[in-house]
Amino acid sequence: MSAILEVSHVTRRFAGLVAVNDVSFTIGKGEILGVIGPNGAGKTTLVSLINGTLSPSEGDIFFEGSSIARLPAFRRARLGIGRTFQIMRPFPGLSVLDNVAVGALFGHGAGESELAKAREKALAQLDFVGLGKFAAQRAEELGGPNRKRLELAKALAMQPKVLLCDEVMAGLNLVEIDEVIEVLRKIRKNGISILVIEHVIKAIKSLSDRLVVLHHGDKIADGPTDAVLSNSEVIEAYLGRRRS
């Protein structure tokens, strides 16, 4: 499996705080990479560094072999990097359909130029994530779980090559989590690589091919999912040291 995205020795500091410290890893084509870690481990910062919301203090990021670390966010979006936000950011006054149409109009390869076609594509994405019947509603009227689905639909409408999912399952119930897992599997089947940040271990276990563990900004593990989850350092980071 060749790497579509490579993060190479990336460090990000906020004044004195090192949020991400010398982290390196790759995502292969069509791979699902799980990123886990306790709160404050630097997971969201990492996603922001990859999609361009933040730029790294040190290190470099390669997408399909070329460096993207200095490109503005919109250029990276057009190259094919889509992301969802943990704290949902819809366009509140626009209809659910038009929220997604923005992705189709602008996303990968600078998107669709005609509004009618972009809306057609957007509707297809809404049906895909199960929001079709809400298309005409205003985005701010959607409830929590549906907002999560909207985040996914918006990112998918961009036709990304890599999808960065920042806690798309947080706050969902078990049935809804299973639905999202199913959606993510289908996305991968279409050849899209996915990076999932998640706290729901069950989801991580059933989805990811590989797992990266962050702790206080450091990468403490990287490998096949099952092996990483039984790693003693990882268990310690999550649960604390066992008293003997």
Place this chain on the structure above:
Amino acid sequence: MSPFRIGLAIVAVAALAALPLYGSDVVIQFGINTLLLAVLAQGWNIIGGYAGYASFGNSAFYGLGSYGVGIAMVQWGLPFPVGMIFGVVLAVVFAFCLGIPVLRLRGHYFAIATLALAQVMSAIVSNISLAGQNIGLVLPPLNNDRLFYELSLGLLIIATLTIFWLTRSRFGFGLIAIRENEEGAAVMGVNTTLYKVLAFALSGVFTALAGGIHAYWITFLDPESAFDISLNVKMIIMAVFGGPGTVFGPVVGAFALSAVSEVLSSEVTNVAGLFFGVVVVAAVVLMPRGIADVIRRFRTSGWHYFIENLRAHRI
């Protein structure tokens, strides 16, 4: 847009275009003023209503448009259309040079920075001898109010058609996305910096053209009146009164408020300003999203619409 609405728009435009045939001089002059104000409100609508950046610097574009015509006609003896083009060039250059730094600011900070722009321009122009310094410029008079009326109407139609195009173009969608959530727009591939500057420039083009027509019509301009901040406040009030971010809202707002202000100043004369203020306050409290929103929602909510807005203000 339904055929009924298109028909209605055509009838309205025809009625407006024919006004000089049956209207008196006073009506035509009132018409020119109102049409130019509507153009200004539409110009503001692009940057304020669609991109969501409440600009107080549009009066700088207005002044540049006025001075473009003034300088070209008085100092260089060029014809009026060349002056208009010169004014537009000035406005676009201004929008690009100052838009790039100023459009990095958001909310109140953007408003304050643009407010300063107009003041600074007034100070600069009053020290340039080409622009007649403090004394101003006197343009060659052209006593043809009908021509000015039709010119203003034509400009308003072009501005409105441009905004209609915005609502169904990729560019307009990008602007709306910026207004709704700028970071979210960038992450989805919208070149936010470029789009904001283009919106600022487009807004400037219409504002400058209105300024140019006004200068030639009034035949006199000085820094004080050309870069008048209260004009900027007027265009914002009119756009917001009618409905910012809609195609016809600012036009309706400009017509309605011009009429109200005209009636008040002829009926109650010296306290007209007071009553005008009351109208604006009532409008903001009862219909904060403008007339366009009232028309959209009144059918479903009825009078309850106003009560809901009152409650939202926690009065």
